[in-house]
Amino acid sequence: MVKRNWKMVLPVAAMLVLPLSACASNPNNGGNEPSPTVSASNTDTAANAGAASTEPAKEPVKVVWWHSMSGELGTAADKLVSDFNASHPDIKVEGVFQGTYDESLNKLKASMDSKSGPSLIQVYEIGSKFMIDSGAVTPVQQFIDEESYDVSSLEPNIRSYYTFDGKQYSMPFNTSNPILYYNKDLFTKAGLDPNKPPATYQEVADAAKKLTGDGVTGASFAIYGWFMEQLLANQGKDLVNNGNGRDSSASESLVNQEAAVKTLTWWKGMVDDKSVLNLGRKTDDTKKAFLAGQIAMTLDSTASLRGIVDGAAGKFEVGTAFLPKPDASSEGGVVVGGASLWILNNKPAEEQKAAWEFIKYLAEPAVQAEWHINTGYFPITSKAYDEQIVKDNLAKYPQFQTAVDQLHASKPGTASQGAVMGVFPEARQTVEGAIEEAFTGKKDVKAALDDAAKQITEKIGIYNKTVAK
Incomplete structure (x- = not known):
């Protein structure tokens, strides 16, 4: 994606970010391979093995995720991060609360010249055009295409909001109507x-x-x-x-x-x-x-x-x-509300790829099921409804079936897909x-x-x- 000069976009950023009135895979052994067996007849191998054992372990790739989840939502988000880190020793996600959506976007704007910003940021749905026009993101479509990632189970009425010109720019995360x-x-x-x-x-x-x-x-x-x-x-x-x-x-x-x-x-x-x-x-x-x-x-x-x-x-x-x-x-x-996750393109490729791995984890049915029952947000994948905890939750809160039915009953079109303006x-x-x-x-x-x-x-x-x- 062509990068635009952020300084050209910033004069109108203030208009955009005005304050508003309002499972996991099993953990492995930490990534360490079993120690090789050393033969007394092969001193070179033994020496090399000994030298290798003193080399420092490779540091995990760090992903800084800026989000706007506070209170009980923040607690649920923190658990997602800790569960991911426990099951992905090669990546370390650091979740950082940055205030409201507006405040977080203001901080992103201020961070661009110094590159002190995040690898990944949660942005509310109405900030989507600004994010695209900034030229500061790598569309998730790039990662989807590179590994033929299966998007067929993603809720179409949710995914379509974040798809522009046939390209999915971000991954939905917390969704409501x-x-x-x-x-x-x-x-x-x-x-x-x-x-x-x-x-x-x-x-x-x-x-x-x-x-x-x-x-x-x-x-x-x-x-x-x-x-x-x-x-x-x-x-x-x-x-x-x-x-x-x-x-x-x-x-x-x-x-x-x-x-x-x-x-x-x-x-x-x-x-x-x-x-x-x-x-x-x-x-x-x-x-x-x-x-x-x-x-x-x-x-x-x-x-x-x-x-x-x-x-x-x-x-x-x-x-x-x-x-x-x-x-x-x-x-x-109805149009989906909530927010999605955007990968910043001013970070090394390895860091962007690690952010994508975290995004994929968050989209897993069992993870979405847990997020849904702890927050009330929709699962972004239809497969989450097959999880027992979701079935149990619907039994306890049958009123939520109304929300699910309304989402699925929404007829596709530009109106329900949602408006786009900077x-x-x-x-x-x-x-x-x-x-x-x-x-x-x-x-x-x-x-x-x-x-x-x-x-x-x-x-x-x-x-x-x-x-x-």
Whole structure:
């Protein structure tokens, strides 16, 4: 891959990384071969063997992996590293937490001139175009092709996000999508069927009204740009032009299209009639309200499922449903969220190859099964569902079947494959600002989205000029 000058990309890096509101193979004997048998009749051989035994053992290849997994996720990530190191004595992976995705990407940018950066980095999905345009990575497709690595079991709807122009640039690692969570007990109390959750916009609005009362509000959805992106993709609508930025670089935001206007109008209507509570941008706030029984429905990531179900244990039963659509006939599907792993090309070939070995290990079915049950993220390989621990986990958390079914039901296309633009993080914040303006009445829905689309389009233009060859 042609390397671009990082200094040409960095002027727009600040736009990209604005802060957001939000098994193992059996260990061998350490790589040491058995000591040769020394014959008394062959003193030269004995001498040579003795000399060889004093030579220092070859140092393992060091791979520095920057990630953004903290708390329980960090603990799970640390275990993956230690298990890999125990079973691969010729490689030593050092996992280093670098803060949020934005903070980690900022640190990567600052490290490039000194080459003090990582061998491997976890980057959130909306940072993908920036990583490609930087020219700082070796696409994993190179390693896939070199050894004819079998990708057939990788989930196609996950792998496709990180495939551009027919080339897979990074390996998915932690993957999620949004689902509707609802309080089955409150549904029953309101006279609603707890086993028939709302599937369309109108059904959500009707249920929210019936659920509101006696200190309970029907729903609350965080003002999160990701939700608007998903609600559009779920209708088969692209977020930007030029095939969602995949046929060629996006040059225009489509966030003011009719489907977006109708979606925000529906959302604002429920806020206005007080059947949906506006709690701001943080999903943590809506999650807390849901677990406290203050709201009956919410949108959240599938990665939050285990925490939500455990948090509601003993209080109420959690139901899960697909992300709602305007009507039952709507085409499209959800887009994967989360992050993937990128190999940096300013490291020696041996180090890059070692990073690839770690990536392959993380993609093994048993490893993905362990990662999945410990975090709630999707396994990236379908073979993980054959692992007993995954079967047991689905039995304990049947709500997760909703997430799996929704992923598999998503119809392939540029909408569900996901938008690509270099200023995605800033675009997401711009949309969040537009939603707030609509909710507060500062602007009507169409004007708020028109202004947002204009701002995003201008930023895309600046970015495209900066990275032009």
